[in-house]
Amino acid sequence: MIDKRVSSLAEAVSGVKDGATVLLAGFGSVGEPVELIEALHDTGVRDLVVVANNAGLGDTGLARLIGSGRVRKIICSFPRTADPHCFDAAYRAGKLELELVPQGTLSERIRAGGAGIAAFYTRVSAGTEVANGKEVRQFAGQPHVLEEAIRGDLALIRAETGDRWGNLTYRLSARNFNPVMAMAADLTVAQVSQFVELGSIDPDHVHTPGIFVDRIVAVPRSHSA
């Protein structure tokens, strides 16, 4: 019997090693698995490479990981948020390496990691300093930049409902990076607002099939930041 449900956040994030590459979903705080990130913080893991769209807001979630000095490098598209003071402090102190990637290229590199594509050519960033040092090649007379796949040792994602097989649904724009990051890690852990019975999600409405999910933990909305 397949049952990917675990009963605690600590169990959900157990076994992650120092130095891991961690994909953190969400766009701003919407769709961000903030309780899982806090639980990861509480394991004491360090020297992380984080892949996320942003670089944390306020003092919770990713901001807390950065503020506690657990993140060695962040690969993101937009570190400027409403309140990025943890990122700013670490970045200015030279304690945090930043790899800035165009948002669509970031998403596509993660998808490539999940899809068994080693690398791809895109026009995005050609002719800009972001492409410095990258291979550029002409297709249809236009310069294209070679971008390589990103995979995570761990992905932390957040969904609305999930069943014991790990089938997930998302709500509105909380979907964002969650489906693509779910595909691209050796260990994918989802927090869901509620568990639902196996078979209660219409097969046509499953957003992330359970094959991409390894562990699932319930964090009711009322308890969520």
Next chain:
Amino acid sequence: MIDKRVSSLAEAVSGVKDGATVLLAGFGSVGEPVELIEALHDTGVRDLVVVANNAGLGDTGLARLIGSGRVRKIICSFPRTADPHCFDAAYRAGKLELELVPQGTLSERIRAGGAGIAAFYTRVSAGTEVANGKEVRQFAGQPHVLEEAIRGDLALIRAETGDRWGNLTYRLSARNFNPVMAMAADLTVAQVSQFVELGSIDPDHVHTPGIFVDRIVAVPRSHSA
């Protein structure tokens, strides 16, 4: 006001030029837009390059296009079906060029065409005769084949429901190649089993958003092959 609905199959496929590259969705006959393909046949258009998973079954749809000598070249993964006599006859007579592509690579090349990715590297087909003449490059110590994007001048697809903006839903395994082909053509035409009111499809359950669809025509199931 956006209204992509047209009232006849003939109008749905109007304006296609000889020599066009045409993406035809479906897997076998499931999800195949057979009435649209027949309507395309009836326009008299010829010298087509067809991109499809199969090469036609029996005497309808793609098989009829091939049987009438309208197809110059087919790019597909699996021309062997239960009854491929139109394909067999044209292929053996040397009247039909065949480019055989692994099924996932076919799908990925079409996706690349829709996604603004010029080319990608995949391990699939490396070391086989299918990779003959293609660039091979090592990533992580493994040979990868460079595959280029495919785009269509026209895509013919089939869905279950559609609204006037062209938002579509599919049913079960009739989804197959439809979403990816819908993204990858200059003109995407959908036949749907039924029109539904704008706003009646839950935004979380839209499978193909209308931005990918140009024309939509209703072909009720009872009239469909």
Next chain:
Amino acid sequence: MISLTRRQIAWRAAQDLPDGAYVNLGIGLPTLVSNFVPADREVVFHAENGVLGQGPAPAPGEEDPDLINAGRGFITLVRGGAIVHHNDAFVIIRGGHLDCTLLGAFQVSALGDLANWATDDPTFPPGLGGAMDLAVGAKEVRVLLEHTTKDGRPRLVERCTYPLTAARCVKRIYTNLAVLDVTDGGFMAREMVPGLSREALQAKTGAPIAFAADCGLLKAPALD
């Protein structure tokens, strides 16, 4: 001379969006554009986080915590709206499916080069977001910006001094003083605010401006 307000710049840009257009609005000034689309047109607004059919801001207290746009503002969905995941949102951008994107900018060059993600301020961490993807992927790139910086330096320049977002991508520019196209010959003014002389506009611009034969008046209604 009557300089347009930010809302008036947005109003003017909105008038050029045709019925049925799929449009992405960049963060900042462009987000205002959705308020001014003529009532008889259906324009579908796309956001990088997977929203198609962004509607007006919700009434206070009616916000849905799961429904925001790329600028993290709460939004509503219009009838016919749809949600896709982030990757498909950028398939839409990079794959050429957007008719238009309206972006903010620090600088635009006479070649249509766009600089809108980093300045020369080393204490200001740069943020790419989806700007590079949009500048390359949308069928047409239009820019909304103040004609000059706060201290009066031109933002329309011969050559961008800030890092590029993309080269040769901008086709039309809406400022508080003028509407300009970027042509093979450089900037061409299409409309200018009443009371502004050609010489005065040129003096505020860092590259030569041509003037369209039918160069007209840039006017916008009074807006709150």
Next chain:
Amino acid sequence: MISLTRRQIAWRAAQDLPDGAYVNLGIGLPTLVSNFVPADREVVFHAENGVLGQGPAPAPGEEDPDLINAGRGFITLVRGGAIVHHNDAFVIIRGGHLDCTLLGAFQVSALGDLANWATDDPTFPPGLGGAMDLAVGAKEVRVLLEHTTKDGRPRLVERCTYPLTAARCVKRIYTNLAVLDVTDGGFMAREMVPGLSREALQAKTGAPIAFAADCGLLKAPALD
């Protein structure tokens, strides 16, 4: 010597699928495997056309016209089943998300090379389907096939004479006569049908076979 039937070969392969495995079944002989998974295990069957959780064939008259597998047979969905589009079905394959694929084959070499898409018959149009994707992408590739061709030639060979599907991918082989692993040293027999001598198995095989120290009997229940 008791040669296994096709259904018995499928039964034997099914016994090796662990609880919770995600498995793709190739067309032909492998499709029979889903009938023989032990009742106390949940194995999720994936099909190239986007089905996850393929269940048994429907009762006659109960077929859903929109629900087929990669071999175009009508199927049912189990509780917990999900549909993805074709591209995501191959993301699953190529991205290494399948624990195992069970494929048919024309030939398998002692290096684990697989040939299952084309023969040397020029009147037989070749068909790739998803075989190359599966052979490269699944975490483990296992093959089900008759030990020899109808006219008695070996299908397990030193080197494939038919075009390759993928090199060095096959790890385990189920035939009507034996279960073999492909090791660094070539074929290694794990089980053999009762009454078959090592010499007789070797004589039907086109490359040297080693025999596992614990090489046992290959047995399957009588099946209709």
